[in-house]
Amino acid sequence: MNENLLQIQGLVVQFGGICAVNHLNLSINRSEIIGLIGPNGAGKTTAFNVITGIVKPASGNLFFLEQEITGKPTPVIARKGIARTFQNIRLYDDLTVIENVMVAAHCAISYSFPEAIIGFGRFGKDERRIKSRARDLLELMGLAHLGGEKANSLPYGSQRKLEIARALALEPKLLLLDEPVAGMNPTETSEFGEFVLKLRKDMSLGIGLIEHDMSFVMHVCDRIKVIDHGVEIAWGVPHEIRNNEKVIKAYLGEG
Amino acid sequence: MDFSFATQQIIYGLTLGCLYGLLAIGYTMVYGVLRLINFAHGDLLMVSAYVAFFGIIIFSLPWPLAFVGAAVLTAMIGILIDRGAYKPIRKSPRISALITAIGVSFFLENLALVLIGGRPKSFPTPMMFNGSLTLGQLKIPVLSLWVLAVTLVLLIVVVTIIHRTRVGMAMRALSRDIETVSLMGIDENRVISFTFALGSVLAAFGGVMWCMKYPAVEPFMGVIPGLKAFVAAVLGGIGNVTGAAIGGLILGLAEVLIVAIEPDWSGYRDAIAFCIMIVILLTRPTGIMGENLPD
Amino acid sequence: MPEENPIRDRLLTGLALVFLVAFLWYADNYFGAYTQRILNNIAIFIILAVSYNLINGITGQFSLEPNAFLAVGAYTSAIFTLSPEEKIRSFIIEPMIWPLSDMSLSFPASLLLAGLVTALMALLMAIPVFRVRGDYLAIVTLGFGEVIQVVANNIIPVTNGPLGIKGLTPHTNIWWSWGICIFTVFCVVRLVNSSYGRAMKAVREDETAAQAMGINAFRIKTLAFTFSAFFEGVAGGLLAHLITTISPSLFTFMLTFNLLIIIVVGGLGSTTGAIISAILITWGGEALRIVEEPASIFGFQYEGVPGMRMVLFSVILIFVMLFARQGLMGRNEFRWLKLIAWFERLTKTGAKAK
Numbered sequence: 023m024n025e026n027l028l029q030i031q032g033l034v035v036q037f038g039g040i041c042a043v044n045h046l047n048l049s050i051n052r053s054e055i056i057g058l059i060g061p062n063g064a065g066k067t068t069a070f071n072v073i074t075g076i077v078k079p080a081s082g083n084l085f086f087l088e089q090e091i092t093g094k095p096t097p098v099i100a101r102k103g104i105a106r107t108f109q110n111i112r113l114y115d116d117l118t119v120i121e122n123v124m125v126a127a128h129c130a131i132s133y134s135f136p137e138a139i140i141g142f143g144r145f146g147k148d149e150r151r152i153k154s155r156a157r158d159l160l161e162l163m164g165l166a167h168l169g170g171e172k173a174n175s176l177p178y179g180s181q182r183k184l185e186i187a188r189a190l191a192l193e194p195k196l197l198l199l200d201e202p203v204a205g206m207n208p209t210e211t212s213e214f215g216e217f218v219l220k221l222r223k224d225m226s227l228g229i230g231l232i233e234h235d236m237s238f239v240m241h242v243c244d245r246i247k248v249i250d251h252g253v254e255i256a257w258g259v260p261h262e263i264r265n266n267e268k269v270i271k272a273y274l275g276e277g
Numbered sequence: 278m279d280f281s282f283a284t285q286q287i288i289y290g291l292t293l294g295c296l297y298g299l300l301a302i303g304y305t306m307v308y309g310v311l312r313l314i315n316f317a318h319g320d321l322l323m324v325s326a327y328v329a330f331f332g333i334i335i336f337s338l339p340w341p342l343a344f345v346g347a348a349v350l351t352a353m354i355g356i357l358i359d360r361g362a363y364k365p366i367r368k369s370p371r372i373s374a375l376i377t378a379i380g381v382s383f384f385l386e387n388l389a390l391v392l393i394g395g396r397p398k399s400f401p402t403p404m405m406f407n408g409s410l411t412l413g414q415l416k417i418p419v420l421s422l423w424v425l426a427v428t429l430v431l432l433i434v435v436v437t438i439i440h441r442t443r444v445g446m447a448m449r450a451l452s453r454d455i456e457t458v459s460l461m462g463i464d465e466n467r468v469i470s471f472t473f474a475l476g477s478v479l480a481a482f483g484g485v486m487w488c489m490k491y492p493a494v495e496p497f498m499g500v501i502p503g504l505k506a507f508v509a510a511v512l513g514g515i516g517n518v519t520g521a522a523i524g525g526l527i528l529g530l531a532e533v534l535i536v537a538i539e540p541d542w543s544g545y546r547d548a549i550a551f552c553i554m555i556v557i558l559l560t561r562p563t564g565i566m567g568e569n570l571p572d
Numbered sequence: 573m574p575e576e577n578p579i580r581d582r583l584l585t586g587l588a589l590v591f592l593v594a595f596l597w598y599a600d601n602y603f604g605a606y607t608q609r610i611l612n613n614i615a616i617f618i619i620l621a622v623s624y625n626l627i628n629g630i631t632g633q634f635s636l637e638p639n640a641f642l643a644v645g646a647y648t649s650a651i652f653t654l655s656p657e658e659k660i661r662s663f664i665i666e667p668m669i670w671p672l673s674d675m676s677l678s679f680p681a682s683l684l685l686a687g688l689v690t691a692l693m694a695l696l697m698a699i700p701v702f703r704v705r706g707d708y709l710a711i712v713t714l715g716f717g718e719v720i721q722v723v724a725n726n727i728i729p730v731t732n733g734p735l736g737i738k739g740l741t742p743h744t745n746i747w748w749s750w751g752i753c754i755f756t757v758f759c760v761v762r763l764v765n766s767s768y769g770r771a772m773k774a775v776r777e778d779e780t781a782a783q784a785m786g787i788n789a790f791r792i793k794t795l796a797f798t799f800s801a802f803f804e805g806v807a808g809g810l811l812a813h814l815i816t817t818i819s820p821s822l823f824t825f826m827l828t829f830n831l832l833i834i835i836v837v838g839g840l841g842s843t844t845g846a847i848i849s850a851i852l853i854t855w856g857g858e859a860l861r862i863v864e865e866p867a868s869i870f871g872f873q874y875e876g877v878p879g880m881r882m883v884l885f886s887v888i889l890i891f892v893m894l895f896a897r898q899g900l901m902g903r904n905e906f907r908w909l910k911l912i913a914w915f916e917r918l919t920k921t922g923a924k925a926k
Contacts, residue, residue, distance in 0.1 A: 074784055075783075076780060076783075076784070095783075095788075096780070096783035096784055097783050097786050097787055097788045097789070100783070100784055100785060100786035101786045105784075105785070106784055108781065108784075112778045112780065112781035113777075113778070113781070114773065114774045114777035114778060114781065114782075115777055115778075116773070116777055116841075116903060117770070117773055117774065117777060121770055121773075124767070124770055125770045125771060125773075125774040125782070125785055125787070126785040126786065127767065128767045128768075128770065128771045128774075128785070128786065128787055129785075129786035129787070131767045133766075133767075135768065135795070138762065138763060138766035138767065138768055139759050139762045139763055139766075140762070141762055145766070148767075149766075149767070152767065188785065189785075191785075192785055192786055312707070314707065314710060314711060316710075362890060362894070365894050366893065366894065366897075369897070370632070371634075371707065372628070372632055372633075372634045372840070373893055373897060375634045375707075375710060376634070376832065376836060376889065376893055377889075377890055377893045377894070379636070379829070379832060379889075380886045380889035380890040380893065381886075381890060383829055383882060383885075383886040383889070384883065384886035384887060384890065386882075387879040387880075387882040387883045387886060388883055390878065390879035390882075390883075391877050391878075391879045391880055391883055395878065395879070496879075500825075501718065504711070504714060504715055504718065507711050508711070508715070511708065511711075544722065544725065544726040545722060545723075545726060547718060547719070547722050548718075548719040548722050548723065550715065551712075551715040551716065551718070551719045554708075554711065554712060554715060555697075555700050555712070558700035558701060558703075558704050558705075558708065558712075559700045562704035562705060
């Protein structure tokens with residue numbers, strides 16, 4: 023059960039001389055929820071961007087399922103089974119809700135390019151499979167009734183959910199959520215917490231989570247890593263973090 | 278090929294290269310600030326040429342006044358293009374701005390065709406730019422010296438503005454991140470207008486000198502130089518002003534020298550820039566002086 | 573509100589095609605040469621607009637290739653449909669180089685070859701451009717358009733230089749042009765509605781997010797570009813055998829500009845829009861020809877201004893981009909469902925009025 027999914031060793035990222043991430047180590051196992059917290063500008067999103075190949079690291083190694091993925095192109099990493107959401111929500115605005123989810127199934131289609139054009143062969147069967155899978159995921163996220171709407175016409179909260187449905191359509195082993203409850207009210211947040219726990223149980227996903235909502239993070243995560251200015255300042259189970267002086271200082275110091 | 282022939286060709290190449298460079302700086306500044314290939318930039322060459330031409334022929338202005346007038350009017354048209362056509366769609370997808378830029382370029386060219394007619398007009402080059410200096414076997418056209426000097430002066434002015442003034446600092450900041458700049462309280466539209474004005478003035482000087490070198494003014498004269506100047510900007514590293522000037526020089530030298538060495542290839546002269554573009558993209562997409570621009 | 577019904581939709585599409593074929597048969601037999609020529613032009617422009625829209629509108633990569641690819645396609649097919657004797661007669665400056673001089677293909681085979689050669693060109697361009705920075709595509713394709721004219725003027729033993737290739741057999745008729753037009757629209761619509769099409773739109777909307785969902789943006793863009801190049805090459809072959817004389821000066825940037833107007837007015841990203849707009853603008857452009865020709869209106873002598881149409885067209889282009897970016901269709905496509913719903917509303921309001 024505790025198979026290792028992601029292993030990050032000594033990750034360093036630099037932007038024009040500024041060190042955004044400095045010697046970060048992190049490991050996520052299957053069925054484990056790891057929180058990554060820290061003040062704004064601490065380098066959390068940058069870490070996600072490196073894992074998904076959007077940003078190239080200056081040094082350090084990343085392994086996914088014991089294979090090196092350092093510096094690999096984004097789509098290659100995604101196909102290996104790492105899906106993510108974005109802090110500032112990046113949907114395909116002008117596509118419908120269901121199309122957004124279906125896009126993520128592109129790497130799993132079995133029909134070839136000529137079959138797509140002629141429409142014979144595996145095309146029909148495969149399209150039906152993709153569509154019904156997308157419907158299931160929308161159902162799961164409570165968006166089934168919105169399938170035909172344009173993605174940018176959804177309210178903020180639903181857009182966040184749609185991003186997760188899209189990420190799940192990739193059938194990932196590891197899911198990275200960047201501030202998933204930002205903008206949600208307390209009821210929605212606690213509902214979402216239960217959802218994340220259920221997701222882990224049903225699909226035995228590994229989940230990496232960036233979030234500012236402390237009670238949410240403390241409730242959901244198995245272990246938490248705190249970083250500040252790209253440097254790790256604490257690592258442990260939630261109640262250890264809650265009482266860690268360095269962490270309190272980093273947050274209060276940022277004010 | 279003997280020494281004096283080679284030197285002669287190098288001077289021609291440098292002259293052409295300076296003209297490409299002046300145009301390339303405008304492309305590179307606008308691309309740096311807005312991530313927009315301003316297709317209409319090449320046509321400013323044509324605009325300034327016509328303004329100078331009419332200034333001298335119709336209004337019988339003395340040439341220095343006509344040239345200054347050309348620079349001022351071209352700068353105003355540059356700002357007008359930005360305010361009228363690009364500013365309203367700043368927040369839209371990039372493809373909209375590119376299509377608009379093509380529209381503006383076509384509009385300028387065809388408006389000139391309708392208003393002035395397609396027949397090339399011969400440019401009245403003032404006396405002091407004619408003739409050439411003879412140094413032994415070498416004949417250096419006076420105009421070449423002027424082109425080299427003017428380009429050097431303008432390049433120094435532009436680099437100073439970008440690195441030593443507030444507006445230049447704002448331009449550099451804009452080319453990094455447009456959102457942060459408006460947060461910093463800089464009026465980005467004024468900075469963008471200034472960028473267009475500066476680029477247009479350089480294009481205007483380029484245009485006037487182009488006409489003295491190739492004295493035919495016609496509506497589509499800016500298209501090919503514009504295209505090549507953009508290649509020069511990419512070659513130098515897009516966003517980098519000095520790089521654009523160097524890129525222009527390399528392109529100008531390449532065109533002149535390749536044809537000088539292999540006269541049979543003269544028909545393919547206009548294809549050289551395209552080949553260079555493909556080679557840069559394959560080998561060093563950031564250009565000679567370029568750094569990675571954030572996407 | 574009527575419901576989704578694929579079988580009904582297919583039947584209606586079939587019916588519409590039967591009507592179109594009947595119309596074309598009528599046109600082929602009873603219309604004059606001028607009208608037939610406009611119909612052929614419309615078909616060729618639909619092929620071009622639909623495939624140009626695939627790269628610009630659907631995939632969102634700004635490109636300026638049509639004039640270049642039309643030229644490649646036109647020259648390729650023209651070189652191969654001339655018989656060896658005709659080649660000896662036409663190539664008067666320099667004879668055609670050997671393997672080409674003896675080769676000859678049937679018209680359909682030459683069209684296929686035109687498409688394949690053009691697609692290969694596109695592939696060779698796409699690899700350097702899309703691997704690094706897609707927004708240079710416009711400049712590379714624009715430059716290629718200039719280079720093609722330079723090359724066509726200079727490799728005389730292949731293209732006959734500035735004289736061009738004359739006396740092609742007018743193979744292109746209503747059936748060829750509209751047959752290929754329908755085939756192109758069919759292929760593009762199928763592609764857009766497949767997973768490949770969704771991936772193209774995802775790349776247009778947000779490239780990073782598309783990559784994060786496992787889509788190889790480089791491959792998708794290259795695919796779209798090469799695919800549209802194929803049809804543009806075929807259209808070039810059709811055009812060559814419609815006008816029967818081709819020369820380098822025919823393939824200027826003006827052609828590309830016309831197509832850009834067509835897809836922008838139709839609504840970037842809408843195949844239906846591209847088709848409607850291709851019909852309107854090809855027709856309208858023909859009608860507008862009068863503003864450039866001398867004429868006498870109510871006794872006033874009108875000189876005719878060359879370039880006037882292009883000023884008008886560029887104003888339209890800028891206007892649409894600034895104030896009506898949706899164009900005619902936005903990104904919507906024609907669907908029978910919508911037509912039926914519209915019809916029902918119409919009849920209902922009609923009934924109420926009674």
